[in-house]
Amino acid sequence: MKANKVLLVKADTRAQVGIGTLIIFIAMVLVAAVAASVLIQTSGVLQQKAQSTGKQATQEVSSNLVIKSIEGIRGTTCIDSSMANNISLLRIKVGLNAASAPVDMNQVIISISDGTSTNNLLYANNDKTYGSDMKNFSTTNTAAENLEELLGNNQTNPGNNAKYYYTVEKIRDEDGSFSQANPVMNSGDLATVYISAVSDADTVYCTLGHIHVLSYPLDSGLVINPRASVSIVMTPEAGAATTADFITPSSYGTTEEVQLYP
Numbered sequence: 001m002k003a004n005k006v007l008l009v010k011a012d013t014r015a016q017v018g019i020g021t022l023i024i025f026i027a028m029v030l031v032a033a034v035a036a037s038v039l040i041q042t043s044g045v046l047q048q049k050a051q052s053t054g055k056q057a058t059q060e061v062s063s064n065l066v067i068k069s070i071e072g073i074r075g076t077t078c079i080d081s082s083m084a085n086n087i088s089l090l091r092i093k094v095g096l097n098a099a100s101a102p103v104d105m106n107q108v109i110i111s112i113s114d115g116t117s118t119n120n121l122l123y124a125n126n127d128k129t130y131g132s133d134m135k136n137f138s139t140t141n142t143a144a145e146n147l148e149e150l151l152g153n154n155q156t157n158p159g160n161n162a163k164y165y166y167t168v169e170k171i172r173d174e175d176g177s178f179s180q181a182n183p184v185m186n187s188g189d190l191a192t193v194y195i196s197a198v199s200d201a202d203t204v205y206c207t208l209g210h211i212h213v214l215s216y217p218l219d220s221g222l223v224i225n226p227r228a229s230v231s232i233v234m235t236p237e238a239g240a241a242t243t244a245d246f247i248t249p250s251s252y253g254t255t256e257e258v259q260l261y262p
Contacts, residue, residue, distance in 0.1 A: 064096075064097055064100065064103075064236060064239040064240040064241070064242055065094050065095070065096060065103060065108070065185075065234050065236060065239075065242045066094065066095050066096060066097055066242065067092060067093070067094055067232070067234070067242055067244045067261065068093040068094060068095055068190070069092075069093045069259070069261060069262065070090060070091070070092050070093075070232070070244060070246070070259075070260045070261035071090070071091045071092075071257055071258065071259055071260060072087035072089070072090055072091075072197070072224065072248070072252075072257070072258040072259075072260050073087065073088060073089040073090075073091060073208050073209040073256065073257055073258075074086070074087060074088055074205075074252060074255075074256050074257075074258070075088035075089070075198070075202050075205025075206075075207065075208050075217070076205055076206075076207045076208075076256065077204065077205055077206065077207075078206040078207060078212075081207075083205075083252075083254075083256060084201075084202040084205050085201070085202075085225060085226075085252075086197070086199050086201070086202055086223060086224055086225045087197050087224035087225075087248065087252075087258065087260075088196075088197055088198045088199075088202050088205060088208050088217070089151070089194065089195070089196060089197060089198070089208045089209065089211075090112075090193075090194070090195040090196075090197050090224075090232075090260075091192055091193075091194060091209070092192065092193040092194075092195065092232070092244075093171070093190065093191075093192055093193075094185075094190070094191055094192075094193055094234070095185075095188075095189065095190050095191075096185055096186070096187050096188070096189065097187075098187065099187060100187050100239075101238070101239070102177070102184050102185065102186050102187075103184070103185045103236050103237075103239070104183065104184050104185075104236075104237060105123050105168050105183035105184070105185060105191070105193075106123045106125055106126050106182075106183055107123075107126075107236065107237035108123065108234055108235065108236050108237070109121070109122060109234075109235045110166055110193070110195065110232065110233070110234050110235075111231075111232070111233045111235070112195060112197075112222065112230070112231070112232050112233075113230065113231045114197075114222045114223055114224050114228055114229075114230055115228055115229040115230070115231075116223070117221050117222055117223070119163055119164070119220065119221060119222060120164075121164060121165055121166045121195065122164060122165055122166070123165070123166065123167075123168065123183060124137040124146055124149075124150065124161075124165045124166065124167045125137060125139065125180065125181060125183075126165075130164060133165075134146075134149065134150065134161050134164075134165040134167075135149065135160065135161055136149040136152075137149055137165075137167075138180075139179070139180050139181035140180075141180060142180075143167065143168070143169035143170070143180060144169070144211070146167045146180060147167050147169070147194050147211055148211060148213060149161065150162060150165060150166070150167050150194065150196055151196055151198065151208060151211065151213050151217040151218075152213055152215050152217065152218075153203075153213075153215035153216050153217065153218050161196070161218070162196035162198060162217070162218055162219070162220035162221075163220055163221050166193055166194060166195045166196075167193075167194045168183050168191050168192065168193050168194070169191065169192045169194070170183075170189070170190075170191050170192075171190040171191055171192055172188070172189055172190040173189050173191075174188060174189075177189070178191065196217065196220040196222075197220055197222045197224045198217045198218065198219060198220045198222075199219060199220070199222065199223040199224075199225075200219040201223075202217075203216050203217055203218060203219060204216060205217070209256070209257065224248060225248070226248055226249060226250055226251055226252060227247065227248060227249075227250055228247070228248045229245075229247050230245070230246055230247070230248065230260070231243070231244075231245045232244045232245075244261050246260055246261045246262075248260060
């Protein structure tokens with residue numbers, strides 16, 4: 001007689017564990033997908049900010065004016081051509097650094113100090129700060145005509161033109177970007193900036209270099225006499241400010257035009 005067979009049944013619970021693992025796996029995939037989308041979005045924002053910052057940094061480094069030279073002009077009388085004891089007009093030759101971005105002179109602020117007084121000057125066609133542009137300035141005038149308006153005694157408030165504004169005349173402008181209405185300088189351009197330095201004692205001189213002032217010039221508030229310490233700062237809309245510091249000669253002698261810088 002054969003012995004009864006004994007059947008053993010082994011308990012296997014792995015299938016129950018597999019469902020839980022699948023749920024966890026799906027949850028991890030969803031979390032990873034959400035995290036990936038957040039990272040992609042964040043990286044895109046950071047890239048845009050980096051590009052913007054890089055562009056601004058490049059402008060700050062490359063977009064700036066270069067002062068080539070500064071000459072001082074002494075006023076002369078119309079009667080006997082006697083000359084003023086002080087500098088009456090500054091003639092500043094400016095250009096741009098190599099590979100510089102264009103510079104709009106209409107947005108350039110020039111600060112000039114004679115060691116005692118300081119004038120903050122805008123381009124003659126700028127009406128954003130003082131509410132109006134230079135008195136009698138015209139975009140149809142030549143640069144020489146607007147320079148006469150800068151110096152002339154034809155303002156409602158005496159001296160405002162000389163105290164608050166400067167004018168610019170182009171020297172080299174191959175692409176035709178520069179005009180009195182739109183004074184934009186590109187790389188390679190050269191221009192002359194005129195700043196009135198007429199002092200109260202020099203308002204009797206009617207000729208300044210090649211400019212014949214039909215009415216006597218008005219006081220600019222500056223006095224650039226011999227041994228004066230002069231500081232000029234040109235601040236463009238974008239880019240580094242350009243500074244020129246110099247001390248005027250101990251005597252101007254008999255020269256009408258005086259080299260001041262460099």
